[in-house]
Amino acid sequence: MNLLYSALLYLSLFTIILVYIIYKAKSFKKNNKSFIPKEVNYQDVEIALLGDIDLDNINYTESKFENPKETVTLPLDLIIDGQILSNNLNMINKDQDWLIDTLNNKGVSHINKVTQATLEPSGKIVIS
Known part of the structure; x- marks a missing residue:
């Protein structure tokens, strides 16, 4: 029974973290910025995967892929x-x-x- 409660707790925490990340991504979109960091090191990636990361301290840059200037024509x-x-x-x-x-x-x-x-x-x- 304890295993079931632990699984539900982890699932709930995962859902809350995912909702927070989606919320932050949407707020970046509103400011015409993409969600691509300028600089990311392995420690940031590790912290992001394992938790306890402060998304507000990462520098973001606009993506060059948001507004392509060229159209691609296929055969x-x-x-x-x-x-x-x-x-x-x-x-x-x-x-x-x-x-x-x-x-x-x-x-x-x-x-x-x-x-x-x-x-x-x-x-x-x-x-x-």
Whole structure:
């Protein structure tokens, strides 16, 4: 029975500590700061894992990942196993006629023989 009470006590303490950390993280977000410390040493990590850490004394810096200045464009499949993916063509504001003309210019006469055609971020269409 004592083991059950001990487990409940530790679970309660863990929950309270977790709620406190989440509260602190939200207050940093309100101040437009991220939750990334400037300097962390092994002692701080050990104390954080084992308990008894003062989060107010850690220096925080803004994260360079919060507002990325560049967008990432991924390759987009236009044809898979001879089937034109109309939804993907609509995403780039193109139609099937454009795709057929582009493939004809590249020497492809039958779309059903194309295993895969992909639009690269550079605008180049790769056919396999």
